[in-house]
Amino acid sequence: MIMSRNRALSPAARKIFAFLAGNGQAWSHxxxxxxxxxxxxxxxxxxxxRLEAQxxxxxxxxxxxxxxxxxxxxxxxxxxxxxxxSEVAAQPLPxxxxxxxxxxx
Amino acid sequence: xxxxxxxxxxxxxxxLAIRIMPPEIRQWGxxxxxxxxxxxxxxxxxxxxxxxxxxxxxxxxIFYVLxxxxxxxxxxxxxxxxxxxxxxxxxxxxxxxxxxxxxxILATGLGLVYMGIAGAPVxxxxxxxxxxxxxxLLAGIVALIARSGQLRAGTASLAxxxxxxxxxxxxxxxxxxxxxxxxxxxxLQPGLIILPVxxxxxxACRDALSxxxxxxxxxxxxxxxxxxxxxxxxxxxxxxxxxxxxxHSLIATGAASCGFMATMLQVDIQPAMPYVDQILYSSFDxxxxxxxxxxxxxxxMILPSVIGRLYDSDQQHIFAVFGVVWLSIIVAAAxxxxxxxxxxxxxxxxxxxxxxxxxxxxxxSPERLDTRETAVITKERDQHNLCLGLSYSN
Numbered sequence: 001m002i003m004s005r006n007r008a009l010s011p012a013a014r015k016i017f018a019f020l021a022g023n024g025q026a027w028s029h030x031x032x033x034x035x036x037x038x039x040x041x042x043x044x045x046x047x048x049x050r051l052e053a054q055x056x057x058x059x060x061x062x063x064x065x066x067x068x069x070x071x072x073x074x075x076x077x078x079x080x081x082x083x084x085x086s087e088v089a090a091q092p093l094p095x096x097x098x099x100x101x102x103x104x105x
Numbered sequence: 106x107x108x109x110x111x112x113x114x115x116x117x118x119x120x121l122a123i124r125i126m127p128p129e130i131r132q133w134g135x136x137x138x139x140x141x142x143x144x145x146x147x148x149x150x151x152x153x154x155x156x157x158x159x160x161x162x163x164x165x166x167i168f169y170v171l172x173x174x175x176x177x178x179x180x181x182x183x184x185x186x187x188x189x190x191x192x193x194x195x196x197x198x199x200x201x202x203x204x205x206x207x208x209x210i211l212a213t214g215l216g217l218v219y220m221g222i223a224g225a226p227v228x229x230x231x232x233x234x235x236x237x238x239x240x241x242l243l244a245g246i247v248a249l250i251a252r253s254g255q256l257r258a259g260t261a262s263l264a265x266x267x268x269x270x271x272x273x274x275x276x277x278x279x280x281x282x283x284x285x286x287x288x289x290x291x292x293l294q295p296g297l298i299i300l301p302v303x304x305x306x307x308x309a310c311r312d313a314l315s316x317x318x319x320x321x322x323x324x325x326x327x328x329x330x331x332x333x334x335x336x337x338x339x340x341x342x343x344x345x346x347x348x349x350x351x352x353h354s355l356i357a358t359g360a361a362s363c364g365f366m367a368t369m370l371q372v373d374i375q376p377a378m379p380y381v382d383q384i385l386y387s388s389f390d391x392x393x394x395x396x397x398x399x400x401x402x403x404x405x406m407i408l409p410s411v412i413g414r415l416y417d418s419d420q421q422h423i424f425a426v427f428g429v430v431w432l433s434i435i436v437a438a439a440x441x442x443x444x445x446x447x448x449x450x451x452x453x454x455x456x457x458x459x460x461x462x463x464x465x466x467x468x469x470s471p472e473r474l475d476t477r478e479t480a481v482i483t484k485e486r487d488q489h490n491l492c493l494g495l496s497y498s499n
Contacts, residue, residue, distance in 0.1 A: 010419055029140065029143070030136060030137065030140040031140045031143060031144055031153060034153065040152075040156040041137065041140075041152075041153045041154075041156030041157050041160070042155075042156035042157065042159040042160040042163075043156070044156075045133055045137060045157065045160050046160055046163075046164075048133075049130060049133055069142070069143070070139035070142045070143070071139060072136075072139055072140070072143065073132075073133075073135075073136030073139065073140075
């Protein structure tokens with residue numbers, strides 16, 4: 001499959017991308033991402049799933065660090081993800097819907 | 106407060122989300138469930154779990170409802186089938202106005218089926234077809250003007266609100282209500298044409314002018330009085346405030362609610378018109394097929410809102426207002442003697458529906474990474490992407 005390219009990422013997606021990129025090769029977890037990027041879980045997970053499906057994100061199950069704690073799903077950007085993150089960071093912010101809708105169409 | 110029961114509630118919500126999720130992404134549901142376990146504060150765990158549940162519901166709708174509805178039955182090549190679905194998804198599902206136009210045409214067509222079965226005069230059918238064409242034409246003209254940059258939403262909205270108010274003051278009076286104007290001998294109800302587009306464009310762009318327009322529109326339908334349109338406006342504005350609370354939406358909700366209350370305090374004794382009012386019930390008395398046509402047509406009117414909300418989380422408030430306004434008009438028609446939009450006789454609602462589509466986003470902009478054309482698409486990847494609502498754009 002030819003790898004995809006980004007277009008007009010939402011602010012939430014940019015924040016998640018920036019956080020994951022900033023983490024480098026370190027793994028991040030869902031709740032931590034929600035808090036750091038200030039997005040809701042209902043916004044975060046669709047994005048993670050898409051990133052993973054498109055090869056930008058690596059996900060793995062990590063065993064519990066303490067007894068009685070559950071295993072955790074951890075995420076980090078792949079090489080392609082890091083490249084895309086750099087592109088995203090260099091792009092201007094997308095036009096917000098409110099401004100775009102100002103002339104009805 | 107003991108946090109244990111609240112934490113347990115969060116677990117239950119997360120488990121429910123796993124149950125609802127399509128099989129392909131269930132492992133993500135398990136990941137969410139374990140995250141809930143990690144979150145120290147019970148209230149935050151509940152909020153997190155609710156977010157997961159909302160996501161699960163969206164995915165379930167796509168996977169179990171939308172996907173089967175789109176799949177072509179009996180095709181021999183699954184891959185080609187999926188690819189064509191991708192095109193459909195790409196070309197149609199991301200264009201809310203196109204979806205709305207198709208739904209509007211189908212709903213009007215189903216209305217014609219109902220009227221045909223019910224033995225309505227041919228002139229009624231001709232009127233609805235004419236309204237369909239006029240609505241399409243009008244929407245196209247307004248869209249072209251808007252694209253040229255000559256039409257500002259706030260100014261246009263204020264002009265429409267003023268027209269509505271003028272109708273209430275100087276329009277045609279019948280049975281104690283002043284809701285109509287005569288245009289070339291044809292009676293039109295401007296409220297049905299103007300109010301939905303005013304409400305939806307307000308959701309898209311809230312400024313001082315459009316807020317003033319909302320206040321004018323609320324006043325206009327309160328004076329008429331028109332409980333159906335007033336209720337639809339109040340419901341739409343309340344929905345908007347719940348999703349996007351700000352100063353403008355709060356003022357609009359206040360004005361629309363006051364207007365609705367004013368209509369409830371006034372007498373509204375419009376008699377039921379055949380083929381126009383109360384047809385959600387009476388159509389089933391005519392013939393089960395007629396009833397099904399009316400029901401299906403009414404449901405189709407709301408479909409753009411459902412699809413839009415699924416595909417565009419950034420602008421879901423606009424789709425929500427669209428859906429709530431038109432649903433309220435349908436519900437009002439079921440409860441009282443108000444016109445049943447599109448599926449019943451009456452051109453105003455048909456024109457109004459198509460005009461209101463202009464206020465929808467031209468293109469859905471979900472939080473996604475769009476992809477360019479793919480050379481080789483594997484069946485598994487297609488399935489996965491489809492269930493996630495991904496699109497492949499050129």
